[in-house]
Amino acid sequence: MAGHVLVVEDEPNIIEAISFILSREGYRVDSHGNGVDAAEAVRARAPDLVILDAMLPGRSGYDILRELREDPQTAALPILMLTARGQTRDRDLAERAGASRFMTKPFSNAEVLEAVKALTRSTA
């Protein structure tokens, strides 16, 4: 079993693409579509990895990330941050907020797969 991945993303097409890529490799993929209750969703579903979009309706991805890092339950959870803005400032924000890995959209599928594998392996 490769692991349970939760994709927090508001673009249905992107969720579908990531789901396809990861489930083909044996991951179980879940999704959550808005920022307001994303942190609760993470705690409730307890995934092995979270793919978190930086710009979500209702709440910033960085905020959610910070909250998860402060919670002992999720402090060590591997989180892959995705951003569509791609400025260095965003990378800094992500690192400071505690992202395990940071990726700029558009990404290559192989890249995402490789990152997910690396992050799940290190915690497994």
Add this chain to the structure above:
Amino acid sequence: MITTNALAAIALTYVMFLFTVAFVAERAARRGHVDWLRAPIVYTLSLSIYCTAWTFYGAVGSAVRGGFEYLTIYLGPSLVMIGWFWGLRKLVRIGRAQRITSIADLISSRYGKSNLLGVGVTLLAVIGTTPYIALQLQSVTLSVDVFAHPESDGSNQLMTAFWVAAGLSLFTVIFGTRNLDANERHHGVVMAIAVEAVVKLFALLAVGVFVVWGLMGGVSEALARVDASALGQWDVQGGRWVGLTMLSAAAFLCLPRMFQVMVVENDSDAQLRLAAWAFPLYMGLMSLFIVPIAVAGLDLLPAGANPDLFVLTVPLSQGQEGLAVLSFLGGFSSATSMVIVAAIALSTMVSNHIVMPVWLHLRRDAASFSGDVRHVVLLSRRLSIMGVLLLGYVYYALSGGGAALSAIGLVSFTGLAQILPALLGGIFWRGATRSGALAGIGIGFAIWMYALFLPSFGEGVILSRAVFETGPFGIAALHPHALFGLGGLDPLMHAVLWSLSLNTIAFFVASMVSFPSPIERLQGAQFVNADLAATGRRGWSGAAAQSEDLMVMAQRILGAREAQALFLREARKQGVSGLLPDPTPQFLEVLERELAGSVGAATAHAMVGQIVGSMRVSVEDLMAVADETAQMMEYSARLEAQSQELTRTARQLREANDKLTRLSVQKDAFLSQISHELRTPMTSIRAFSEIMRDSDALDPGQRAKYASIIHDETLRLTRLLDDLLDLSVLENGQVNLNIRRERLSDLLDRAVAAAAADEMGACIRIDRSTIAEQVVLETDVDRLGQVFINLIANARKYCDARDPALTITVTEDAGGLVIDFIDNGAGVSTEAQDVIFEKFSRVGDQKAGGAGLGLAICRQIMARLGGDIRYLPGQGGAAFRVIVPAALEQAAE
């Protein structure tokens, strides 16, 4: 027989004694022990300089020649003292309040600080006093001669007169110019004069007592002898008596030396109150034994003996050498005290009104001369003293010393009395003007010169003998002793009558026809109303109080620390312990300079003057202060304006900066937004195209679905790029409007159809008012249509009602055609209403496909079309109002 050398030794010893008295008094004054120096009795005794050698020796001579006429010389001042006390008090108060330094200063100050008047009165005083000084030299010389040689020797007399003049100038220079007291007070000299007053009174009384009791054997016998002599019988000439009394009264007020001791050296009203009765008493005592001495002299001495010397010769003839020496000292005292004070008074006038103005004028270019002014003033005073005595000596030498003492005295009196009309008019009549004073003094002075002073040298000395015989150029009407045909009077009365009457008339007439300057007006008011001002005047006690006041003032202006530092520094410089330095002229100069740096020179001068009282705050000072204040106010107004300007500029800069910052932030946010809007569809496109490329095992349904996602996202990108370009053109570029005519209903039909073509969003019912829509518009209908499409599409996307409906109403309004789009949804939140027209703002959280540029574009379009689009709050659902300007609509009809 007493030798000349012995007499010289006695005189020198006496002078040394006077030196000591003056020196001790001066030292006491410096230490601030001034109470006894200011005692009213000292003041009263100092007034006795009125009684000069003329009075001491000459009164007897006058009695021999004119009987009781000599009394008029005592009567005039006594009348002034007793009968005119209030007037005198006013004069003295003005002198104190205005810090008058001399009679020339008083006249000049009163008439608008006229320099010309100052110079004129100074010249008059110098010329008028010169014979008087000569008279003193003559009396001393004569008295010395009595002891030395019974047969007089002219050259020897001149030598004696010269040495007496030299010695007196030395004494005067030493005590009259010891220090530059700003108040022009000379405590040492005044004290010495008071001592001399006692000596001369004692000497004259001693001689009188000797004559009455020693020679005549008692009062009743003496009176009998007087009655028996020729003196007792001579009639009194009424007119001459009145004239002489008036003349001596006038001279008492106008003589420079009298003004010096009476007004300048005066400290308080109390001094004057004592003098009011004590001084007439002193003069009564001085005149008591004149007639007995005269009678004794006529009886005892050979016919032809000089009656001016009876006071000396009577005791000598009786072998009373001790008494004679005492009498000599009395006469010597009378002469020296007069010369000393006259020289001080005249030197002050000459120095202040002639030498200093000339010097300052010559030195005007020099940037700073404050350091050596003091020395220049002292030097000019000393030279003036020597000059005045030299003039007296020259007059004595020229006039030959032959004239009777009293005659010379009366010439002086008449000259100085010319000041009286201007003086009295100045302190009692506000209408008196500078022109009046100049005219009066000028005419009086001229007549006096011509009718009395020049003739006094004798016929043929200055005026030719012919002038005295037939008048100048044979014009009898201009004869010096019979002007305008008025002959038969004695020359003195003749000159007094003409000079004073024409003087007074000229003074009044010129005053009335001339117009006073503002300064004259103000000075006049101050002088005439001096009594009112004097009651409110506060006395100042000693140097410490002044320094304290100066300190308080300096602290206010310079700040406490700096002022204390300055005072301490100056106190150390003076060698004074404690914080407060003495208010010496040097210190005041330094302080004034320091203050001037802060408040301006004129203000500093006025303020220091106000406190020290050494300088009057004149109208000119006040005007200079006003000028400075005006300048400062103007300057501060300019500064204020500049500072407001700066504040405004700073605010504008800050606003500009804020705006730029905001723009920069907006630009960053905009770029960031565009990046996001572009990358999101690209992410899907890339991910699905990679999936389709790499996965062979896709079923056809999946493949079709992914391909259509790629397709949709490509459209989305295209739409975004279109919107961005559109917005960019609308915002910045040149927009070419394609103006066409179209009916509003047709335009709305097309818009509804276009909006419905978009597959996104729910179906919505649209209510329209077809009648109102029958308006023809002339505008860029494609752009306007774009706005309508956007609004209808938004309603489809965002209306959250269960049964969504959009109502489009059209109304006409003064502002134009108003088209409202109102749906039945929840509407837009208040916060969102503010940002709804901004780029990339989306209503609500839901993803509705657009990039959030639609309303921003609408706003730009409406602005380009000259209309407006705005959100209508409070309509239930989301409500937008589009306004198409009236001009276009009118044109459409």
